[in-house]
Amino acid sequence: MEKRFAPQAHRLYLWMGVVLIVTYLIGFFPMAEFLPPPSPGWSAERLSTWLVEHRLGTQLACVTMILGATLCGPWGAALTIWTRRTESRFPLLHTTQVISLGCGVCLIVLVNIVWAAAAFRAGETSPQVTQALWDMGWFLFIFAVPPFIAWFVSLALGILWNPPEHQHFPRWSAYLTLALCLNWVTDVVIIFFKGGQWTYSGFTGMWLIFGTFSLWVYVMTYLGFKAVARQERICRQENADGVYHAAAEETHHTARIPVG
Template sequence: MKVRARYVWGEEGTGVMSAKRVQLWSLYSVFGFIALFLIGWVLLARMVPPPSPTNSAEQMARFFRDHLVGIRVGMVLALFASALLLPWGGAICTQMLRVEGSRAPLTWAWAAAQGCVVIEFVYPCAFWLVAAFRPDDASRVQTFHDLGWLPFLGIVCTGMFQMVALAVITLGDRRVEPVYPRWFAYFQLWCVLGVGLTFGVWIFKSGPLAWDGLLGFWTPVIAYFVWVVVTTILTGRAIVNDDQPHPGGHTLADRVALLEAELTALRLQVTPPTRSVGAAVNRTTHSRMELQP
């Protein structure tokens, strides 16, 4: 007989929602982020290829005036799309907890870093929107345009930490069927190298390390994109293959089993004293009978 468990939002038997489905929807929301961010950032705002850091203030102001509507609409779209990185990170942390357990410093640090990553996507979009707010002020446009690109590419320490943390957790998983395959750890370290050279955007205005260069833009952006896609695919497989019962008892069968276990434990605690009391009563009665003449 199939047991149907009722959730707050529906019934598992009817297929409305389940714990795995919540994780998978959270995980695959990142593809919505990728699609919306690329539409806003690339197609509408035309930020790719990046404007040269050597452009004058007037050149940048002209760029914003020529694409004013596209920049405003595109950056708003990209800004809101960045929120989809939060459930994606939550789904990954859920699988990391399977390896670390309840005491999970790397998992919680990874989650905090993911919050920082979202900010690192949101604030550049906001700075570009501020630049588009007064496109006639050339110096203002150039300043906020720089404030958008420099942290967007230059602050990669949080993403690098996430890659290293995932590598450490993957290598530390000694089970026969690990959550992530071992090669995934070395893939993480390669991605660290791919995004690590963006420090040059803070220093160079031209050349491969500038924000429009091969090592300053194209290599880290492609490496990060590949990292997101591969991490998503492998995390999806880990979620599907996770057959462990949920410790919180999400299904009716789980809850019944937990209640039965608790009831059995209570019976074991109560039964011995009851027997002892009964035996004591019998001994007392027997003694009284012996004392009677």
Template sequence: MTSPQSRTFTARLLLCTGPALIFALIVALIPLAHLIPPPAPTKSPEEIADFFASNTTGMRLGCVVMMVFFTFFATWSAVIIAMMRRMEGPVPVLTYAALACVGAGTVFFTIAPLTWAVAAFRPGDYAPETVRALNDWAWFSILFSWPPFAIFCTLIAVAVFTDRNGLLPRWVGYYNLWEAIFLVPFALIAFFKTGPFAWNGLFGFYLPTASFCVWMAVMSWALWPATKFRSPETFKERPLLSV
């Protein structure tokens, strides 16, 4: 049986992958891929093709970084799911639902850099319309895929509110409900190509994205004390994935 100290170390190590994801994402999107500010949806196919052709190496490197570190969303979320399992009773439906949402969200996360990497693979050989379509797909996969993340936040809130052990303070539940609401503007990118609700706009990109990054940082800070296991019997009565 592993010691409480080793469990604490492992949980906190995985918890640190969340802030690492945020930092790596900033590096990948800004100095490497030059995807922030995002290219406007109104740009012509030729402009988008030139955008990829002018920074092929940086785009490829940025996509590699994103592919690696986007998987950290799964490792970071594993700590939250483990805490949810401790909160639930003998039928951990919230835990299973959260696990499914994290899996779906991680897949959508990795689709975006995969698609951008394809667009940068042969920028001179693809038709400009194809490059623009790939770019559209990438932005939609990373932004329009907000429901699994919003539902994940809602499930966390329900787990916190129904937890009788007080593993996490109730403000964490309310904060997750608000975060679920803050992600909803991502849905509007399907309707606007210009203005604040487009994927390069204030409400279509910047505010929801910033709130998501802040959410990961706040949740990491809130979960840190809960990952200190004092007794080797912590999970004896409630294994992580058993009913």
């Protein structure tokens, strides 16, 4: 059992998951006015005109959402760390989670960069170029799901295979995560449709995954807080000094400095 545990840092990073969803909701709805977003069935001219009319809102939304997207990294790390002991000296699942999470964060950051670029030149460049950039942003947002699936599967297996003494997340949360992966597999079909519910602006193509992912973030954040509280209790039971406090450690090192 590790003697140092910083619950404050864990709770801070877990709260970033809540901020992530809130910032994306603010960016999506009141700022970008994606109610619904422009359809891939629109002509290039119509899309370019829409972006010109919504330029400021889209730009503000991209600023807001790119800040929120960055928080996915520390929040995901706050979950990943709890499956580290599943594999002892050979943490294959843990390493896969870290790599896949990093790829996922890069993707959702790039989404907002591409959308911002499309809005930046809308009305000044070719409508076809604007439309291509816009489509690319949505493809990064929805179509590029394999890194997230790799992260979720590794996280779910880490929970399921965790030794009982290190089991901080209930097994049903792993099955919930795997079910979300099955839902995400269907998103690759958006490349075949420009109209209907399977497009990147349709219910099945976008809204279903957006809603289920948001719900999953809140569920896992809640379970993360419970895991932190459980670890605190374990630390207190095993050793009164098990919970690490930076101030106490600093005092300890100061006391060891020789005088004179």
